Amino acid sequence: MKTLSVILGIATIVASGLPVLAASPPPPGAASCSGCHAAGATVTSSISRLYGRDAGEITTAMAGFRDGSLPATVMNRIAKGFSDDELRAIATWLAAQK
């Protein structure tokens, strides 16, 4: 879990540089994430918030969940449903959200 915390550590907040991307429609799969991972900043939860996280860190974590190198309860089962390209697109979109 410590590894995960580091990988998904607080990323630099994406500021005003990507307004078009932030408003762009979510790529396939991305809209489902906020079912568990809060989009709003007000929720206190043991499930990490993903909006504004670094895209590379999200992609690395998902690849780790998919190949089993990162332990998980459910993300391993979910990550297996996405290709590298899909995971990169989802991570880029999540990173661009406020």
Next chain:
Amino acid sequence: MGVNHRMSRRAFCGAGAATVTALTFPLPAFAQSAARVVVIGGGFGGASCARALKQIDPKLQVTLVEPNKTFIACPFSNNVIAGLRSIEQQQFGYDKFSATGVTVVAQAATAVNAAARTIGLADGTSLSYDRLVLSPGIDLRFDALQGYDEAAAAKMPHAWKAGEQTLLLRKQLEAMDDGGLVVIAAPANPFRCPPGPYERACLIAHYLKTKKPRSKLLILDAKDTFSKQRLFQNAWKELYPGMVEWISLSQGGKVNAVDPATNTLITDFGNHTAKVANVIPPQRAGRIATIAGATDNTGWCAIDPVTFESKSVPNIHVIGDACLAGAMPKSAFTANAQAKVCAAAIATLLSGGSPATPKLINTCYSLAAPDYGISVAGVYQPKNGLLADVEGAGGVSPVDVPRDFRAREADYAQAWFATITAEVFG
């Protein structure tokens, strides 16, 4: 007779322009050009969809039609039945919606005119739409089990819509003497919350084990298999040995009729008289879906898996428990995920575009005990006109894991509920 939505909106805008002199853009012109989306049903599907539409395109005129001031969530309502949670913790309101720009109309929708693109409300007024989203949830079929009608449900609660029925089942369990027989009748597929009856069995067993340990719980099932089956059956053995018995369809579990006067459930193989009988009857899409012409002969709504547009009525989309979504189960998570995909598709369609092929996720947690969570997950994509499982993904929690794994999933279940309710209603 009906007050047209366009008229009332114009009246509202006019009043605003008269009093707020600092407005610098022409509101009536803005209002006329904005597309109108009406969403019927303020549950996990409809409320999510209304908010998502406004987030995707703030110019859209989005109206949420929901007669109830308070939404009572079904997920975690089994904890209420088992005395582990209050009904107040299941209740959510729509008071935050005005800040999102969504207009909430606290009326029941009673009519749909798909040709004119209007809906009728209980107070006789009507609303016009460019796109209509139906998220009416389920209706219980009171014509499916002989003897089981609304009056019978006051004696043999279904507790499959959270609220008074949830509390009735809880009170009956509390009033039961130790050593009593509790019977749950589970329906055939498809129905709302496939793991729900079995989670309920676990949490009622948890209550009985704690308070009335000589009691028994019997599940009479109209199916031979069920969601997370091995995990639930292992949990029954591990946590509640000798207390829970499951009778499958082929063992004679299908309930054909009930007698509320004697609390008896009748199967082809015999009668079971319960101290507490929880009858979960077959279900269908909420009534407004049928009024709109969106249900087929199954009682559910066939949809396009990319846009969630009804296969029988144009410009009407159906999401959540009411739609037939192929491999996606009828869950709150599913309804929320479908709502966001549907909202994006509608925004794209209204701007003349072609919606991209989506992928959707579902994750459903169940509690076998307060600190014992299990889950099922899936990833879905359109295939042959339905939403199909992405092969190699999804599945249930592992069978052989230590209890701390179950405790973590129980914690994630709580976290999921806190998040989704805050996202949808907060």
